[in-house]
Every structure is written in C-alpha cells, then in structure tokens.
Amino acid sequence: MGEGVNMDSKRPLLRVERFSKSFGGVQALLNVSFDVWEGDVFGIIGPNGSGKTTLVNCITSFVKRDTGDLHFKGRALKRGIPPHKVADLGIARTFQITRPYYSLPAYKNLIIPLLSARARRTGGWRGGGKHGDRDTVGLDILEEIGFERDSFIPYKLASALPTGYLKRLELARCLAIRPDLVICDEIFSGLSGSEIATMTPLIEKLQMEGVTLIMIEHRLRELFRVANRVMVLNFGVKISEGTSDQVMADEKVKEAYFGSDQEVMDYA
C-alpha cells in the first residue's frame, strides 16, 4: 500500500465525509466533512461542547459514528472498526486528559507502543525493529520530544512527572508507532506559557519531518503559528474552514465565540 510518499497528490491523506453522531438527544456532530492533506497541520477549533473531541473519537473509532464515510490513504474505514486497527493503519492520537501508565517509568511507557504490530513492522523509530533494543529506542523518542536524556527524568515513574512532561509523553507515545497522522487533542491545555513555548518547536519539527497533524486547540495564538488550515465547529456543525486569517475574519466564527463582532484574537 501507499506507505511513504503519496504519489497521487490529488488524494487527501484523510477524508471525512458527512460525519454525524448523536448522544441520545444531543447532536454532537452533524454532517461534518473535511479533507486533510499530507504535510498539513490542520487545526480544529470551536467553543466548548462544539463536538471537537467527539470528532476525534469518531475518526479513531473510540466512539462509533452514526453515519458518514472515512477514507484514510485512499482506504475506506468501516464504521465498526476497532480502535487498535485504526491505530495500526497509522492514525495516532493523544488524549485530552493525559493518563500515562502510572506504574511504569517514563521510558517504559514507550515500550507498550513499541510492542505494537505497527511499530515492529515499520522498524521502530530509527530501526528498533522486531528485536531491537526497545529501551534505547524509547529513550531516543523521549529525547526527541524534549526529555533530557542524561537526566533522571526519563527514568522517573510517570506518576511523578509534571503536566508538561506528561503532555510530551502523550505525544511520544503517538510517535512511537510511527504514525502517518497524529491527532492532538488539546496538547497545549494546562501548560504554562514557557511550557507552550518549548512545545511549539516540537510541533514544527514534526511538521518538517513530514508528519501530518490534526490539532484540536483552545490556545488559538499558538495554534495559528503552526496550522496551515483551520476548521471551526459550533454545535457539531462545521461553520468555517480556511487559513487562520480567513477563518478569523468570518462573521459566523465571531458569532460562535462571542455572539458579537468582537475580535476573536482578544480571547486567545
């Protein structure tokens, strides 16, 4: 299959078509469609409860969508596909609420994704491979993501790490399976300004390495620095899509955030 460079540049990496999902009487998503192209950093924003996380859950199959089609690398993903199969195809995700494997040291947290069939198949990060030294590979990934290698931090129990490192660990866990697409669910939330300042270069680096990203964010200023396209959701409906400037100029977006024509960037 089309591992590596996508020859057919007309075909989006991920195509979401008319996604709908309701929880009882609440319509969480209604006919949401969008394309993500290879190399994109695709931002998804919207007020609280606008269905952003539900959208991610539906894409990664943690929640079954009611209707809609999903194509990844030109391949249709059925509605009932189990989440680990989705990950196996190359869609990795972080969780909004970071929950590492508390009883394991940080670098051992990465052994679990490195044991997955996908990580073994793709040779692990820099060739950990089937019988590679997973501990070393784990430490490599952690170093890449900003854990100081020679300090004791990678060896600390995950339960003893501060939030900033936990967010990085979430991202590292995704990268360990060598994904084609990473979906970050509010990776900046709960971080201090300086932590975010060290996080954005990581995202940019990933982008340069050719990893495609979908980022759900509330921190618009930081998101707009990295995202080349942005989609806005409100009450489960897509109300705008385009570059950050286009989106922010959109009246419907201002209305969704404030119900007025105030500058959205003030909020960010």
Next chain:
Amino acid sequence: MEREEHYRHERLDRGIKVRTEGIYAVSSWVEMSYLLVPRLFLILGLLALPLLMPTAYWQRVISIVCIYALLAVGFDLLAHFVGLVSLGGGFFVGVGGYLAAIMNVYLGVPLALTVPIATLAGGIICTLLLLPCLPLRGVYFAIATLMYPLIFTRLIEALDIFGGTDGIVGVSSWPNPWIERYLIIVIVILALFAIRRLVNEDFGLLMRGVKDNDQAVKASGISITSVKAVAVFITSLMGCFGGAYLVHIYMWSGLSQFALDFSIIPIAATVIGGGGTLVGPVLGTFILVPLSEILREFGTLRIVFYCVILVIFIVFKSEGIMVYAERKYHQFQQWVKV
C-alpha cells in the same frame, strides 16, 4: 580528637539501589545474602513444609493450601497487573478437575497424561468461555466470572451428566505420596517466580499498561482483548492444574470443585498477604487455610473467629503482610562505625 566513637545508620538496600537503578549491582556477600536470603527462605521453607508436618492429615492440608496458593497468585496477576478482578477460581478448578476425572475414569487415560492435558485443555476452555467477558472491567468482570461456576454446577446437577450430584468416583490416586506432596509445591514455586519475571518482561509491561490505561493501549494499535486473554489463559492454567491435581488426591470429582471457596479464599489471601506482590497471596493462603483447619475445633464458631481475624487485618493492615514486610526489610539498618 574525640574520645567517643561515632556511629551512623547504614541501610543495606540504599547502596545496592544507588549503584544502579533497575539492575542490581551486588558487590559483596553481605549484599548478595541480603537479596538471596528472603528468596531462599521461601523456596526452602516451602520444600521443607511436608517434612515438618506431623501427620498425613496436615501434609494433605499443605497440598490443599498449595492449590489455593496457585489460585491466589492467579488472582493477584489478574487483579493487580491486568486490572481484572476475577472470581473464577472455582470455575478453573472445576473445569480442570472434571476434565481430569472424565479422561481418567471414562476414557482410561493414565494419571501422567490426565494432569497435563486437563491443565492445557482446561486453560483453553476457560479462556474461550471467558472471552465474551473480557471487555468488562472491575466489579462487572467479577460478577460475570462468579456466574460461571454456578452455571456449571447447576448444569451438571440438572442434566445429571458426569455422575450428577454423586460426582465421578474411582479416579486413580497419585502413585507415591511424596510425588503428590512435592509436585504441587514445585509447581507453586515455579509459577510464582515465572510470573514474577513475566510481569517485568515486555509482555508484563503490556499487561500493566492495560491496567493503568487501556484506552492508550488501544490507541497504540494493540488489541487489549488479546492481552487480557493471554493473562486469563495463564491464570486458568494454574487453576486447572490445581483442579486436576485435587481430583487425583480425592480420587473423586464432584460439584464441590466448583465451590465458592476457590473463588473467595484467594481474594482474602491477597488482601492479607498484600496485593501486587505475588508472593504475598501465597503467604496469605498459608495463613488463612491452615487457620481455618485449626479453628475446626470450635465448630460453628470457626467462621466467627475467621471473620474477625479477616476484619482485623483489613482494618489495621490493609496494605497486606508482604508489602509491610518488604518495606521493613528494605528499611533494615545497622550501626556502622564512622
């Protein structure tokens, strides 16, 4: 200079741990024995037990205790390393026991084959039957597994198969009492150390990952059901071996093999011994089961004493003996001259 000599506390474990994290670098006989003595104490203690017991009755008790110990280790593995609270002890013992008895009595398979076959086949059967329950977590898994022995008891009773309420009689006995006594002890020791190693291997990390955060394991492209299934298979192997072994001791297989005791006592033993230590539950069974035998003299009051002791343990030492003892052992310090 000063006349008096100065002393300071020395803790043996600190030096070992500081030299390297994870892998112990042991540099002297003192340190080696510090690590070896508790392990040897356990192994030699278990091996010596049948010799120390005064009567054949008590030797038999030890064998029964070992069956509970296998179940308790399995319970601890599932509960503290995979996050599945299993009440299926009786189910495992029952399936293993009936399989061995059926093969031995109805098919004439000799004992040397019934035990290994019943262990393996029982493990597979139990895992397959429990497969639909694996998505469940916590108390829901506990309730579901509790139903299995009840279903099988009533099935055998109602359909009057496998001897019905009378059970299957005429199962061949162990050829030699010493084989009988020592086989199970060796199995307990092997299972204990094997599982202790397993939980720190890569697959063990996977199991612990499932316990800590199964969503993240799924998001890493690993099926949590298969991880759980392997863990349940390991546990049911131990339980089914216990059942097959028990049937050959009693020379009879009956409905009491599905008894609730096999599900409940391992939990009590894990609480008393200390969950997550694996050796703790073994210790717990070696306290609880003989205790209940001793208390037999008190007749019905036995249960009262038993319950009171359990409650005292849970209220005052809920961490468990082994967790407490391990901590105290690591905190052991001596005075050394400065």
